[in-house]
Amino acid sequence: MNMVDSAPAMHNLIGSESDSQRTLYPYVTGTSVVGIKYKDGILLAADMGGSYGSTLRYKTVERLKSVGKHSIIGASGEISDFQEIMRYLDELILYDNMWDDGNSLGPKQVHNYLTQVMYNRRNKFNPLWNSLVLGGVKNGQKYLGTVSMIGVHYEDNHVATGFGNHLARPLLRDEWHENLTFEEGVKLLEKCMRVLLYRDRSAVNKLQIAKITEEGVTISEPYALKTFWNFAAFQNPTAGAEGSW
Amino acid sequence: MFRNQYDTDVTTWSPAGRLFQVEYAMEAVKQGSAAIGLRSKTHVVLASVNKASSELSSHQKKIFKVDDHIGVAIAGLTADGRVLSRYMRNECINYSYTYESPLPVGRLVVQLADKAQVCTQRSWKRPYGVGLLVGGLDESGAHLYYNCPSGNYFEYQAFAIGSRSQAAKTYLERKYETFMDSSRENLIKDALFALRETLQGEKLTSSNCTISIIGVGEAFKVLDQETVKGLINEFEVVGEEPPADEAAAPEQGSDAAGPDQGTPAEPDVAPMDI
Numbered sequence: 454m455n456m457v458d459s460a461p462a463m464h465n466l467i468g469s470e471s472d473s474q475r476t477l478y479p480y481v482t483g484t485s486v487v488g489i490k491y492k493d494g495i496l497l498a499a500d501m502g503g504s505y506g507s508t509l510r511y512k513t514v515e516r517l518k519s520v521g522k523h524s525i526i527g528a529s530g531e532i533s534d535f536q537e538i539m540r541y542l543d544e545l546i547l548y549d550n551m552w553d554d555g556n557s558l559g560p561k562q563v564h565n566y567l568t569q570v571m572y573n574r575r576n577k578f579n580p581l582w583n584s585l586v587l588g589g590v591k592n593g594q595k596y597l598g599t600v601s602m603i604g605v606h607y608e609d610n611h612v613a614t615g616f617g618n619h620l621a622r623p624l625l626r627d628e629w630h631e632n633l634t635f636e637e638g639v640k641l642l643e644k645c646m647r648v649l650l651y652r653d654r655s656a657v658n659k660l661q662i663a664k665i666t667e668e669g670v671t672i673s674e675p676y677a678l679k680t681f682w683n684f685a686a687f688q689n690p691t692a693g694a695e696g697s698w
Numbered sequence: 699m700f701r702n703q704y705d706t707d708v709t710t711w712s713p714a715g716r717l718f719q720v721e722y723a724m725e726a727v728k729q730g731s732a733a734i735g736l737r738s739k740t741h742v743v744l745a746s747v748n749k750a751s752s753e754l755s756s757h758q759k760k761i762f763k764v765d766d767h768i769g770v771a772i773a774g775l776t777a778d779g780r781v782l783s784r785y786m787r788n789e790c791i792n793y794s795y796t797y798e799s800p801l802p803v804g805r806l807v808v809q810l811a812d813k814a815q816v817c818t819q820r821s822w823k824r825p826y827g828v829g830l831l832v833g834g835l836d837e838s839g840a841h842l843y844y845n846c847p848s849g850n851y852f853e854y855q856a857f858a859i860g861s862r863s864q865a866a867k868t869y870l871e872r873k874y875e876t877f878m879d880s881s882r883e884n885l886i887k888d889a890l891f892a893l894r895e896t897l898q899g900e901k902l903t904s905s906n907c908t909i910s911i912i913g914v915g916e917a918f919k920v921l922d923q924e925t926v927k928g929l930i931n932e933f934e935v936v937g938e939e940p941p942a943d944e945a946a947a948p949e950q951g952s953d954a955a956g957p958d959q960g961t962p963a964e965p966d967v968a969p970m971d972i
């Protein structure tokens with residue numbers, strides 16, 4: 454009798470493990486986001502590619518969004534997870550506004566909230582597969598930080614996700630300074646994005662730049678960078694690599 | 699025979715549109731020893747009168763630190779006050795865990811008021827028998843709120859609750875216009891003077907009052923007795939010496955023997971006996 458009773462229970466026990474759905478690997482992903490502080494606020498840059506595995510499947514994915522009045526977010530990694538994160542954030546901001554009491558969440562608060570969300574999800578072995586960059590200005594304070602899919606977080610004067618960490622940040626370490634004007638900041642970001650475009654196969658030549666200052670958020674229309682592919686190394690990439698195809 | 703038919707539970711209305719149980723709870727606040735609060739642009743001072751329930755006992759704590767940026771002074775049932783303080787501490791800690799920043803005072807006060815309101819709308823519950831003066835600092839400046847057992851809350855420039863608080867309120871009403879630009883020291887001074895008003899002749903000493911302060915660049919703290927003693931002397935907050943006969947028979951029949959002394963209220967004062 455017990456055998457009969459316990460059989461479905463056992464099945465459920467095993468079943469619950471195998472039935473559960475988790476993100477085991479990302480499907481549609483965005484590549485690097487680069488962010489810098491500049492004189493009046495924060496600038497973020499990201500291209501608009503959405504890769505389906507290694508196929509460049511989508512060309513107009515907006516990966517830079519505003520979060521309330523004081524923050525902007527940039528996401529790389531799983532696009533659908535980013536869309537879910539935006540649902541969380543929009544709800545968070547909505548509830549914050551509903552207090553209607555003059556208090557509002559700043560970039561630091563949003564960054565910390567996201568860190569908790571990311572870390573909580575990884576503890577459930579069900580991570581949100583993203584690296585996020587969060588920037589903002591509130592009460593004259595500039596803020597720029599990042600969170601990874603497992604909850605690693607830090608603040609810095611310039612940050613980048615994914616390939617940007619390897620290709621853009623060395624440039625930023627050399628060229629970034631506190632008093633960059635908006636034009637200089639954009640120029641520096643474009644330099645980073647151009648290098649990424651050349652060397653990161655998932656990058657596409659269509660990008661947006663988001664700006665946040667005390668005045669508010671502006672996210673640029675998509676545009677392309679001028680490129681020059683006639684460098685010798687591009688024309689003959691295997692020169693000096695004997696035996697390579 | 700002439701028992702009040704409309705006060706057996708909180709949710710029953712009287713034909714006159716009153717909720718007696720809620721009013722009784724508010725009465726409990728009036729019976730507790732006094733607590734006052736006042737604020738300037740940058741500081742909030744909370745102060746309370748300490749009354750021991752008997753010669754042999756200590757007095758109960760009336761002022762609680764909730765967080766670095768929020769403090770609370772209570773009048774009424776101390777036990778309820780402690781429960782609500784614990785709730786407030788929890789909310790502050792949870793908020794700063796999630797957002798790494800202090801919970802805005804106004805939001806905590808709304809949460810607290812909502813909690814109290816629920817007790818007025820459930821037949822199996824009772825209202826909290828405590829009034830709370832919540833003082834705190836956030837990005838919009840210094841705030842002072844009063845939370846009532848009814849679930850109502852109000853923001854004040856200065857306020858007093860508890861027994862004989864009317865005297866303190868009169869004092870505060872006379873002077874509140876100067877508070878906004880008041881210095882830290884003057885705010886404490888006015889707190890001491892307002893507090894003295896509630897003592898009605900009894901002398902204000904460092905052992906029968908508690909003073910706390912919170913301000914810009916200054917985390918909430920309850921001043922220690924030595925400091926209070928110094929301030930009382932400095933400001934010469936002397937009360938009249940109690941008349942000889944009153945001194946000989948202190949406390950008898952006084953309405954100060956309220957709920958937060960743990961002694962049963964005098965039958966002629968308690969609002970609960972109908």
